[in-house]
Amino acid sequence: MASAAMLDRTDPELVPTGAALGAELRGVDLRRLDAAAFAALLDAWHRHSVLLVRGQSLSPDDLIAFSRRFGALDHAPIQENGRRFVEGRPELYVVSNVLGPDGQPIGSLGAGEAVWHTDMSYLPRPPKASMLYALEIPPSGGDTHFACMAAAYEGLPPDLKARVQGLKVKHDGTYNSGGFLRAGVTPTDDPRAAPGHLHPLVCRHPETGRCMLYLGRRRMAYVDGLDLAESEALLDVLWQHATRPAICWRHQWRVSDLVLWDNRSTMHRRDPFDAAARRIMHRTQVKGEAPPMA
Structure with a gap:
């Protein structure tokens, strides 16, 4: 899977989690993937349903640009406080419990448990992919679990x-x-x-x-x-x-982790964490090309 144009560090390595789904892609900079490397990443994602890529340095625009390589992006859903999306970046959804200077949450979903679900599946044509990028994480809690x-x-x-x-x-x-x-x-x-x-x-x-x-x-x-x-x-x-543990995988977050999951073939949930701790994540969603088919 190596490609000279894509690397800043080492040759990429795909390491399966050993669970029913999930793999970690090491030694890659998602800002600098050439066409061949992206095709290999896409194939790995289809085979493993969830990909983890650690140590990334993604600005909001970098995350949006990488996400667009998978297809057209959904606009972020309305937050609990009625806000629609980040100014100037309608594709960017902020998942956070942090309050802004105005005392209002800067994002959605708070610090509680997020129960098992598939993103936006109540729509006629749900998104095919979601990705989450970690900016700040709490000392403990907030792990994300995936089911195959x-x-x-x-x-x-x-x-x-x-x-x-x-x-x-x-x-x-x-x-x-x-x-x-x-x-x-x-x-x-x-x-x-x-x-x-x-x-x-x-x-x-x-x-x-x-x-x-x-x-x-x-x-x-x-x-x-x-x-x-x-x-x-x-x-x-x-x-x-x-949702049996035997077909699930648990991800413990680090700052600068990017996790990409196939919304069609997985469910996920989040553990709660201390509301006094800070957690800030950026999320994008890739539009589905067709409704789920029997």
């Missing part, structure tokens, strides 16, 4: 695998992953009436061809066509299976 949805599907018992074929699940758009109500949404206690979008419960990855579960987030989810109790029971079984 291809391994989740492949490990289903045969009867359950047959049962989920052809089903669609409602991906709720009421709350974000931090549990905050989305701007302009009126909550309901009935998942069948909640805002969101139906997607196939079993999807096929457009690049790798692997089948995978596509669950989104548990809160207010609903399996279309089932009565509510049956839907809840089935989802409980699937979620317990899909």
Whole structure:
């Protein structure tokens, strides 16, 4: 995977995590990838679903430029305080618990737990990729966990695998992953009436061809066509299976880490951390080219 134009330090090395997903790419500067090196990175990402690249020096514009190599970018979603995005950089989403000089949060999601989810899956065409870049991290906590949805599907018992074929699940758009109500949404206690979008419960990855579960987030989810109790029971079984430690990987952040994940084939969550500590991350999202397909 070496390319003379891409390197400032050593030859790049891809080191799998040893878990069901994830690999670390070492010895690379993401600001200086030539076409061949980027193609190799893209292939590694498709194979491992999550890539970690440590020791990067990415300005906001550098992060946006690297992200655009994967496709067109989404604009950042509205923050809990009603702010839309960073001035002059609509693609940049700030994930932080830090308060600005005006006493308002400079970003979203606070310091609490962010539950298992797939980014923006309540949209008709969810983003295909997300990446997070660490600027400040707390002394402890705030780790991010990833779950492999291809391994989740492949490990289903045969009867359950047959049962989920052809089903669609409602991906709720009421709350974000931090549990905050989305701007302009009126909550309901009935998942069948909640805002969101139906997607196939079993999807096929457009690049790798692997089948995978596509669950989104548990809160207010609903399996279309089932009565509510049956839907809840089935989802409980699937979620317990899909978030087993055996098919997950935990990332402990360092400053200057960049993590890129495939939003189609993974779920992720964040551990809580001390609200008195500072955590500042920059995130971008790459638009999906098509809706998730069965």
